[in-house]
Amino acid sequence: MDKEKSIVVLNSLVVINNDRIEGYESASKETKDSDLLLLFAHLSQTSVKFKQELVDEIHKLGGKPTEGTTIMGRFFRVWMDVKAAFTKDDRKTILDSCEYGEDTAVEAYNDALKEHDNCISTEQRAMLKAHHALLKIDHDKVKGMRDSVLQNS
Numbered sequence: 001m002d003k004e005k006s007i008v009v010l011n012s013l014v015v016i017n018n019d020r021i022e023g024y025e026s027a028s029k030e031t032k033d034s035d036l037l038l039l040f041a042h043l044s045q046t047s048v049k050f051k052q053e054l055v056d057e058i059h060k061l062g063g064k065p066t067e068g069t070t071i072m073g074r075f076f077r078v079w080m081d082v083k084a085a086f087t088k089d090d091r092k093t094i095l096d097s098c099e100y101g102e103d104t105a106v107e108a109y110n111d112a113l114k115e116h117d118n119c120i121s122t123e124q125r126a127m128l129k130a131h132h133a134l135l136k137i138d139h140d141k142v143k144g145m146r147d148s149v150l151q152n153s
Contacts, residue, residue, distance in 0.1 A: 007063035
């Protein structure tokens with residue numbers, strides 16, 4: 001395992017979790033629905049926990065955790081704000097946007113586990129697999145809520 005490559009992989013996931021945290025803060029501003037507000041708080045807290053675990057691992061490796069978000073994540077949040085301005089608290093639109101973000105997070109973890117498997121330790125792999133499994137569950141919650149809006153329309 002190459003420590004520097006491992007730090008890069010882990011930092012890429014810190015950034016994805018930063019995007020997710022900020023994304024759910026933005027989504028919370030777009031709704032007054034209590035069930036969505038609870039969901040978004042839960043999803044954000046999941047990423048706060050994941051981020052801390054990743055940061056702890058980066059520190060163990062002697063690296064410096066990144067603080068930022070992706071340009072794509074910032075663009076997506078701005079797009080979500082503009083879209084929300086036109087749709088005015090549209091539950092389906094908010095959940096569509098959240099599902100897109102969940103897809104991105106799951107894909108980032110897939111990439112880290114498949115494409116960069118040789119860059120991470122056994123312990124790191126176990127942590128990332130646990131994160132990935134919970135992200136898939138979160139994705140399915142968001143998708144299920146979005147689908148129920150479609151069925152009730």
